Amino acid sequence: MSFIKTLAIIAIVSLTTPVWAGDKTAGEEKAVSCTACHGAGGGAPISPQYPILAGQHENYLSQALMQYQSGERKNMIMAGLVAALSAEDVADLAAYFASQSSALRTLD
């Protein structure tokens, strides 16, 4: 009985926590091609057509990367860049950019 209870707890915990907890230090190393366009720390894009990533919500960033991977979100440049990213890479990159500071904030 306690074995079943333990299994149930493990199942619940694994369903309610993200698959990968992002590592921002690893993300920084993986972010070189991102910062080429989105600027240092993702906070100073080279074109105003590109979004500021620094300080954005972590799980919004990972959602966006996954949508570029699936083709649900379409952008020729991003499609090529995200193609080879693993789920761990996505989580690390999202953790890194979310940890950077910028002027980005929630509307008042």
Place this chain on the structure above:
Amino acid sequence: MTGLLRVCAMVCGLLFFSISYAEGDIEAGRIKAETCLGCHGIDGYNNVYPTYKVPKLAGQNMEYLVIALNAYKSGERSHPTMRSQAATLSAQDIDDIAAFLASGGEQ
């Protein structure tokens, strides 16, 4: 020489277009962006199915916001709520809202 002048005229034309395209009225945008606050004005507000926090928009680049709103409007970027929000926006509305958000979005 006329070739060079023609190129100059084309470059000037393009510059003119891109500048006028990027004009938005912050004050008009402030009023038009009130609906945005329902989700983007609540710190940590979650999108559901799938669950993720709705993005922070204040201080974002204006031209990116214009591109994003147009992509929602056309359906190229799929999100049911954002599509219905963007569907009735004119090009001017989008420019105004984007200008307001990029300016910091303070009500």
